Amino acid sequence: xxxxxxxxxxxxxxxxxxxxxxxKQHVKLDxxxxxxxxxxxxxxxxxxxxxxxxxxxxxxxLEFKQGITSDPNExxxxxxxxxxxxxxxxxxxxxxxxxxxxxxxxxxxxIAGKITFSLANLTLLSTLDLSSNLLVGQIPPLNGxxxxxxxxxxxxxxxxxxxxxxxxxxxxxxxxxxxxxxSGAIPPKIGSLSNLKYFDISCNNLTGSIPSTFSNxxxxxxxxxxxxxxxxxxxxxxxxxxxMVILELSHNRLIGEIPQSINISRLQALxxxxxxxxxxxxxxxxxxxxRLQRLAMGRNTFEGQIPASLGNASGLxxxxxxxxxxTGQLPADWEKLSGLTRxxxxxxxxxxxxxxTWEFFHALRNCSSLRVLSLAQNRLQGVIPNSIGxxxxxxxxxxxxxxxxxxxxxxxxxxxxLVSLSFGENNLGGSIGDWIGKLQNLQGLELSxxxxxxTIPSSIGxxTRLTQLLLDGNKFEGSIPSSIGxxxQLSKLxxxxxxxxxxxxx
Ligand SMILES: *[C@@H]1O[C@H](CO)[C@@H](O)[C@H](O)[C@H]1NC(C)=O
Ligand SMILES: *[C@@H]1O[C@H](CO)[C@@H](O)[C@H](O)[C@H]1NC(C)=O
Ligand SMILES: *[C@@H]1O[C@H](CO)[C@@H](O)[C@H](O)[C@H]1NC(C)=O
Ligand SMILES: *[C@@H]1O[C@H](CO)[C@@H](O)[C@H](O)[C@H]1NC(C)=O
Ligand SMILES: *[C@@H]1O[C@H](CO)[C@@H](O)[C@H](O)[C@H]1NC(C)=O
Ligand SMILES: *[C@@H]1O[C@H](CO)[C@@H](O)[C@H](O)[C@H]1NC(C)=O
Ligand SMILES: *[C@@H]1O[C@H](CO)[C@@H](O)[C@H](O)[C@H]1NC(C)=O
Ligand SMILES: *[C@@H]1O[C@H](CO)[C@@H](O)[C@H](O)[C@H]1NC(C)=O
Ligand SMILES: *[C@@H]1O[C@H](CO)[C@@H](O)[C@H](O)[C@H]1NC(C)=O
Ligand SMILES: *[C@@H]1O[C@H](CO)[C@@H](O)[C@H](O)[C@H]1NC(C)=O
Ligand SMILES: *[C@@H]1O[C@H](CO)[C@@H](O)[C@H](O)[C@H]1NC(C)=O
Ligand SMILES: *[C@@H]1O[C@H](CO)[C@@H](O)[C@H](O)[C@H]1NC(C)=O
Numbered sequence: 001x002x003x004x005x006x007x008x009x010x011x012x013x014x015x016x017x018x019x020x021x022x023x024k025q026h027v028k029l030d031x032x033x034x035x036x037x038x039x040x041x042x043x044x045x046x047x048x049x050x051x052x053x054x055x056x057x058x059x060x061x062l063e064f065k066q067g068i069t070s071d072p073n074e075x076x077x078x079x080x081x082x083x084x085x086x087x088x089x090x091x092x093x094x095x096x097x098x099x100x101x102x103x104x105x106x107x108x109x110x111i112a113g114k115i116t117f118s119l120a121n122l123t124l125l126s127t128l129d130l131s132s133n134l135l136v137g138q139i140p141p142l143n144g145x146x147x148x149x150x151x152x153x154x155x156x157x158x159x160x161x162x163x164x165x166x167x168x169x170x171x172x173x174x175x176x177x178x179x180x181x182x183s184g185a186i187p188p189k190i191g192s193l194s195n196l197k198y199f200d201i202s203c204n205n206l207t208g209s210i211p212s213t214f215s216n217x218x219x220x221x222x223x224x225x226x227x228x229x230x231x232x233x234x235x236x237x238x239x240x241x242x243x244m245v246i247l248e249l250s251h252n253r254l255i256g257e258i259p260q261s262i263n264i265s266r267l268q269a270l271x272x273x274x275x276x277x278x279x280x281x282x283x284x285x286x287x288x289x290x291r292l293q294r295l296a297m298g299r300n301t302f303e304g305q306i307p308a309s310l311g312n313a314s315g316l317x318x319x320x321x322x323x324x325x326x327t328g329q330l331p332a333d334w335e336k337l338s339g340l341t342r343x344x345x346x347x348x349x350x351x352x353x354x355x356x357t358w359e360f361f362h363a364l365r366n367c368s369s370l371r372v373l374s375l376a377q378n379r380l381q382g383v384i385p386n387s388i389g390x391x392x393x394x395x396x397x398x399x400x401x402x403x404x405x406x407x408x409x410x411x412x413x414x415x416x417x418l419v420s421l422s423f424g425e426n427n428l429g430g431s432i433g434d435w436i437g438k439l440q441n442l443q444g445l446e447l448s449x450x451x452x453x454x455t456i457p458s459s460i461g462x463x464t465r466l467t468q469l470l471l472d473g474n475k476f477e478g479s480i481p482s483s484i485g486x487x488x489q490l491s492k493l494x495x496x497x498x499x500x501x502x503x504x505x506x
Pocket of ligand 12: 438
C-alpha cells in the first residue's frame, strides 16, 4: 500500500506542476457571516441560540461529530450546543437567515472515524471538504443535494463504491476522491452531472470500464483516473471534449486505440502510460492537440511510426513513449519544439541508418532546455553524427545503449551538464577522447560491450562525481590510469574483458 501511495505521487504528467488543491475559499461569504455572527452574539445571544436549536442541520452535525473517533487537534471542542453551529470550526453557513450549513471544511485535521450518513440531511450543503484525514468506511449517499458543488474526500481511507446517489448532485463541479480504497465501478449516471469540471478518482481500486456517458460532460476540464483497475475501451467521446485540459488515464488496464478523430484543442497534458493500448497513434495527433505540453504513453503496445505531426505542437515539453513497439525512423523536422525538456523513446524498435535518419539530432539542436534524451534499446544503426555534440548544454541524461551503433563517439565535451551517459552494448569503436574529462557532472558512464580500443583516458580521473564507471567488454589496452584512484564516490567499476594491465589504488 505504501508502494501505491508512492506511485500516486509520481503521476507521469504532473511531475512538479499542474497540481490542483481543493481550493477556492469563498472568502467574501465567510467575512459577511463572521460580521453578522459577531453582531448577533454581541447583541442578542439568546435569540441566535433558539434559531439553531430547531434546525435539522444541528442534529446532522452533532451526529457527524459522533462518528469521529479521534480528534488530535481538538477541532470538535467548539462543536457544542452552547455555541451556534455557524461558529463551529469548519462549518460555514449561508449568508442569510435561516443560517443553514453551506460548507463543511475540515481538511488536514488528522481526524479519524466514519462519515455518518447524517450529512445527507444538510440539504443546503454546497462545499464538503474532508480531505487529508484518516476517515474510513463508506461515502454517504449524499442524495437530494442539488446544491453540492464541491466534494473533496481525497486522501483518506474510504472504502466501498462511489455512491450512485452522488449522480443526483446536478450542480457538482468538482469531485475529488483520489487516494482512498474505493472499489467497484464508476456509476454510469455520472454523465448526468452536466456541470462537472474536475473529476479525480486517482489512486483507488476502481474496476469496470469508463462510462461512455462521460462524453456528455462538455464542461470537463480535468479528468484523473490514474492508478485504478479500469478496463475496456476508452469511450470515443472522451477524445473530443472541447474544454479538456488535463486527461490522465495512466496505470489502468485500458485497451483499444487512440482514434484518428481525436480533437481536443485545449488539451495540455495527456497520460495513458501503463495500459494495454495499441495500434498506431493518429498521424494528425500534433495538429489535433495543438496546445499539448506533456505526453506520457509509456508501457503500452503502440506501434507504427512516431507521428511527425507532434512537431507541430510547439508547446511540447515532455514526450515520454518508452516500452512500446514504435518502428520506423525518427521525425527529422522537430525544430519547433524548442521547449522540450524530456524525450524518451527507450525500448522501442526505432531505426536509423543513413545520414537522413540522423537528421533528428540536427532538429533537436533548437531544444535549448533539453534535459533527457533516451533512445536506448532500439534498432539504431550507423555512425553517430557529430551534431550530437551540439545538443543543448542543459542535457543531463543521454542514453543510447543497446542499439547497433558503429564508428567512433564524436567529441561531446560541450555537454557539461551530463549526469548519465550511456553507449553500452553497441558496436562502437575507436578510442575515447580526452574530452570525456570535461563532463565534470558525470555520475554514470557506461561504455561496456563495445569495441573501444586505446588507453582509458586519464582525464576520467577528473570526473570526481562518478559513482558508476562501466568499461568492461571492450578492447581497452595499456595500464589502468592511476587517476581512477581519485574517484572517491565510485561504487561500481567494471574493467574485465579488456586488455588492461596494472593495478588500481582506490
Ligand atoms: C485531488 O486530490 C489529490 C490528492 O490529495 C490531489 O493531489 C489533487 O491535486 C486533487 N485534484 C484536484 C482536481 O483537486
Ligand atoms: C478548506 O480550507 C482550506 C484552508 O483551511 C482551504 O485551503 C481549502 O481550499 C478549503 N476547501 C474548499 C473546498 O474550499
Ligand atoms: C463550547 O465551545 C466554545 C468555543 O466555541 C468553548 O469556549 C466552550 O468552552 C465550549 N463549551 C463546552 C461545554 O465545551
Ligand atoms: C434525516 O432527517 C430525517 C427527518 O428530519 C430523519 O428522519 C432522518 O433520520 C435523518 N437521517 C439521518 C441519517 O440523520
Ligand atoms: C435521485 O433523485 C430522484 C428524484 O429527485 C430520486 O427519485 C432518485 O431516487 C434519486 N437517486 C438516488 C440514487 O438517490
Ligand atoms: C487494492 O486492492 C488490493 C487487493 O485487493 C490491495 O492490496 C490494495 O492495497 C488496494 N489498493 C488500494 C489503493 O486500496
Ligand atoms: C447524453 O446526452 C444525450 C443527448 O444530449 C442524451 O440523450 C443522454 O440522455 C445523455 N446521457 C446522460 C447519461 O445524461
Ligand atoms: C475540432 O473541435 C472543434 C471544437 O472544439 C471544432 O470547431 C473543429 O471543427 C473540430 N475539428 C475537426 C477536424 O473535427
Ligand atoms: C506541421 O508541420 C509541418 C512541418 O513542420 C508543416 O509543413 C505543416 O504545415 C504543419 N502543419 C500545421 C497544421 O501546422
Ligand atoms: C528555434 O527556437 C527559437 C526559439 O528558441 C525559435 O524562434 C526558432 O523559430 C526555432 N527554429 C525553428 C527552425 O523552428
Ligand atoms: C556546432 O555548431 C557550431 C555552430 O553552429 C559549429 O561551428 C560546430 O562545428 C558544431 N559542432 C558540432 C560538433 O557539430
Ligand atoms: C584533468 O585534470 C588534470 C590534472 O589532474 C589537468 O591537467 C587536465 O587538464 C584535466 N583535464 C580535463 C579534460 O579537464
